[in-house]
Amino acid sequence: QLQLQESGPGLVKPSETLSLTCTVSGVSISSSSYYWGWIRQPPGKGLEWIGSIYYSGSTYYNPSLKSRVTISVDTSKSQFSLNLTSVTAADTAVYYCARESSKCTSTSCTPSISNSWGQGTLVTVSS
Amino acid sequence: EIVLTQSPGTLSLSPGERATLSCRASQSVSGTYLAWYQQKPGQAPRLLIYGASTRATGIPDRFSGSGSGTDFSLTISRLEPEDFAVYYCQQYGSSRTFGQGTKVEIK
Numbered sequence: 001q002l003q004l005q006e007s008g009p010g011l012v013k014p015s016e017t018l019s020l021t022c023t024v025s026g027v028s029i030s031s032s033s034y035y036w037g038w039i040r041q042p043p044g045k046g047l048e049w050i051g052s053i054y055y056s057g058s059t060y061y062n063p064s065l066k067s068r069v070t071i072s073v074d075t076s077k078s079q080f081s082l083n084l085t086s087v088t089a090a091d092t093a094v095y096y097c098a099r100e101s102s103k104c105t106s107t108s109c110t111p112s113i114s115n116s117w118g119q120g121t122l123v124t125v126s127s
Numbered sequence: 128e129i130v131l132t133q134s135p136g137t138l139s140l141s142p143g144e145r146a147t148l149s150c151r152a153s154q155s156v157s158g159t160y161l162a163w164y165q166q167k168p169g170q171a172p173r174l175l176i177y178g179a180s181t182r183a184t185g186i187p188d189r190f191s192g193s194g195s196g197t198d199f200s201l202t203i204s205r206l207e208p209e210d211f212a213v214y215y216c217q218q219y220g221s222s223r224t225f226g227q228g229t230k231v232e233i234k
Contacts, residue, residue, distance in 0.1 A: 047164075047172065047215055049223040063128065063222065096171055103160065103219060112219040113162045115183065117171035 002026040004097050004118035012091075012125050018084040022097030022118060029078045030055040035100040035111035036080045038071065040093040041120075048093075052100055052111035053080055060111055087125045094120040129154055129218050131226035139234040146203040148229045150216035155196045160220035163192055163201045166228075167212045175214075176201060206231070 008020035022036065029036065037052035051061040053071045061069050065084070073080040084091060096117050103112035130153040140146055150161070159179035164172040174183040176192035179199055189204040203210055211233050216226040 046227045047217075047225040049217075049225065060222075101177075103158075111223070112160065113174055113177045113217070114164075114172070115174045117173075120171055 002099060002116050004099065004116065006095060006097050006118045006121040008121065008123070010122060010124060012087055012123060013127050014088055014125055015086055018082070018087050018091060018123055018125070020082045020095055020097075020121065020123070021079050022081070024078045024080070024099075027099075029073065029080070030075050033102060035060075035102065036073065037098050037100045037111055037114060038082045039096045039098060039114060039117075040091075041096070042090075042093045043122075050082065050084075050095075054111075089125050092123065092125045094122050096120045129156065129221050129224050131216050131218055131224055133214075133216060133226035133229045135229060136227075137230045137232060139232050140206055141234045142206050142208055144206050146201075146206055146210075146231055148201040148214055148216075148231075150194075150199040150201070150226050152197040152199070152218060156199075156218045157220035159195050160218060161192075161194065161199045162217045162219065163190075164215045164217065165210075165212050166215065172215065203231075 003025045005023045012018045035052040038050040051071045053059045068085045070083040098114035099116040100111040102109045132151045134149045161179045163176040166172040180192045191202050213228045213230045215228050
């Protein structure tokens with residue numbers, strides 16, 4: 001049974017880097033059928049897709065966050081990670097990791113829907 | 128970026144009633160790449176519908192989705208107590224964006 005578990009600091013200072021890891025268990029992170037993504041939700045607000053990664057290392061980022069985001073994967077540890085640089089209070093949110101299905105055309109595949117989610121972890125940006 | 132606007136913001140209904148939620152896109156969503164999620168307080172979202180009208184695994188048939196182009200809807204035929212929650216639409220035809228959510232509350 002698939003399980004995703006987020007881990008990382010719950011408090012980050014402004015201008016620093018937010019770093020989170022998602023540990024995947026119950027399935028292979030190297031499955032060719034899925035991507036692995038990060039979504040966040042500020043307190044009391046809606047959802048925002050941050051980005052996704054394939055086991056090979058191919059990444060897809062939200063254009064509005066692209067300049068500050070790096071997502072990486074470590075298949076040997078069955079983990080993928082999120083780094084968000086130069087954080088401000090606006091980055092305070094619950095961060096979810098998720099497994100995502102592929103959407104393929106005749107020429108390429110990209111991440112699509114998030115069909116399994118971790119429980120989420122609250123990260124507060126404050127001095 | 129495709130902006131999704133959900134309406135109404137809040138829907139007040141009684142158990143057993145029919146709920147119809149709307150999601151309108153700022154431009155056409157290619158390939159009916161539109162999904163719906165349900166989120167209850169303190170929980171992660173749960174995928175309900177993808178491809179505008181296909182129910183995800185384990186989702187009851189009282190949930191149905193429809194639409195194409197810029198106008199999509201989620202219908203809950205008869206509200207059960209566990210259906211009171213916030214619902215989000217998401218397009219994945221061009222990058223990925225979410226709507227702001229519709230809260231279905233008990234009247």
